Amino acid sequence: MKTVRTRVLTLASSTRKILGALCLSLCALSVAAEAADNTKPASRSTLGLNALEAGELLLRDVCLPAILEQKSIGKLAISVGGLSVAANLYGAGRDDKAYRLGPITTAVYVIDWADGSCTTRVNRGDAEMLRGMAERTILARPEAFVRGSHRLEDSGRVMRTVYCAQSGPERLVASITTPGPVTRRGTPALSSTVYRAQGASALCAATSADQSSTD
Structure with missing residues (x-):
C-alpha cells in the first residue's frame, strides 16, 4: 500500500513538473510573439483616427495615387x-467595390467604381474643414492641379469644385463635393472623386461667373 502511495505521489510530482515546464514554454512563446508584433507597424485602422484624419488618409493614400499613378484601389x-x-x-x-476605414463612429470609405474612378466619402463632419483638407491634399500632388469650376449644383443642394491637371493626352480630374445651403438629409459631408478622362472639358476652365456666383 505504501509503495502504491509513493508511486502516486511521484506521478503527481512529475505531472506538476511537466505542466510547469509546458506553462513556461507557452509563456515564452507568447512573449516572443508579442515582441515580434511590436516590431511591426500598427494597423492604421487602430490608431484612433477621427473622420477628418481618416478622410485625408483615404484621399491622399488611396484614391489619388490609385488613379493618378494607376495602382490598384483595393490593394491601397x-x-x-x-x-x-x-x-x-x-x-x-x-459591379463596384467599397472599403471602409474603421473603427470610426461615422462612415469613412472609398468606392472603387466599375468605370475606373475612385471616390472618398465622409458621411458626417464639418464640411468646411473637410473641404479645406481635400483641397490641400489635391493641390499638394506633383501633377500641378489647378482649380476649375466652382459652383452650386443640384438646385443648391451641393457645392462642387473641380481640379484639373494634364498627363499627356489625358485630363486628370479631382472633384470636391460638400453640402450646399439647401442640402438633402443624408448628403455626405465630403465626397471627392478622382478620375482620368480624354479631351477638353468646360469643368476645367474656371470662369468669372463661377467665381462671382459662389465666392
Whole structure:
C-alpha cells in the first residue's frame, strides 16, 4: 500500500513538473510573439483616427495615387486598414467595390467604381474643414492641379469644385463635393472623386461667373 502511495505521489510530482515546464514554454512563446508584433507597424485602422484624419488618409493614400499613378484601389485601401464592405450599403452598384476605414463612429470609405474612378466619402463632419483638407491634399500632388469650376449644383443642394491637371493626352480630374445651403438629409459631408478622362472639358476652365456666383 505504501509503495502504491509513493508511486502516486511521484506521478503527481512529475505531472506538476511537466505542466510547469509546458506553462513556461507557452509563456515564452507568447512573449516572443508579442515582441515580434511590436516590431511591426500598427494597423492604421487602430490608431484612433477621427473622420477628418481618416478622410485625408483615404484621399491622399488611396484614391489619388490609385488613379493618378494607376495602382490598384483595393490593394491601397487594404494597405491602410480598409475593410471590404458591401458596396450597395453606400449607394454603389453590384459591379463596384467599397472599403471602409474603421473603427470610426461615422462612415469613412472609398468606392472603387466599375468605370475606373475612385471616390472618398465622409458621411458626417464639418464640411468646411473637410473641404479645406481635400483641397490641400489635391493641390499638394506633383501633377500641378489647378482649380476649375466652382459652383452650386443640384438646385443648391451641393457645392462642387473641380481640379484639373494634364498627363499627356489625358485630363486628370479631382472633384470636391460638400453640402450646399439647401442640402438633402443624408448628403455626405465630403465626397471627392478622382478620375482620368480624354479631351477638353468646360469643368476645367474656371470662369468669372463661377467665381462671382459662389465666392
